[in-house]
């Protein structure tokens with residue numbers, strides 16, 4: 001799977017890309033991430049990509065030319081045009097169903113905004129999907145792009161060490177399924193033990209206990225909303 005990220009802050013990504021699952025996916029050639037600086041497509045001698053809003057008002061707006069021209073050039077670099085996604089708090093809310101859908105794609109192009117927003121003509125011309133990671137406002141789409149990549153790559157076969165370990169994850173089986181409580185050694189820590197059922201080797205009982213506790217956690221979380 002190939003990701004192309006268009007951003008004003010490419011230096012944010014290398015640390016994240018070099019770690020953990022993602023690094024493993026890249027090393028095994030299951031994942032490719034290309035980070036592009038939007039300033040490459042600025043026509044301005046100062047590499048400006050933002051400007052003041054027509055009609056006045058605070059803040060700056062991301063200009064149309066660098067984004068449209070950057071996306072067009074990058075899209076043309078492979079035969080698969082991929083899915084074009086604009087990261088914006090006005091987008092469709094990201095959830096595990098959306099993650100699964102994106103994971104069926106071979107190529108995602110992620111455009112990170114900054115400033116007060118995108119020039120509307122970026123959306124009118126490129127007709128991207130608009131994606132938000134939740135109902136709050138970030139300073140830019142970069143962290144959201146990492147969230148998308150992180151969630152999607154773990155569904156790519158071969159990226160997780162244990163092929164089955166994403167199946168029981170919270171939210172993966174059904175839309176609103178929370179994972180059961182997990183324990184590992186030591187058996188006792190500061191008077192806190194481990195439920196006996198997990199130590200008795202009866203796999204049916206363990207499975208039933210896990211189902212019951214996952215259901216309870218799910219119910220509690222939904223009540224709290």
Ligand code: 6GU
Pocket residue numbers: 086087088089113131132133134135136137138139140141144145
């Ligand atoms: Cl994708 N971008 C920004 N700037 N803020 C957000 C977001 C994205 N998702 C939630 N808040």
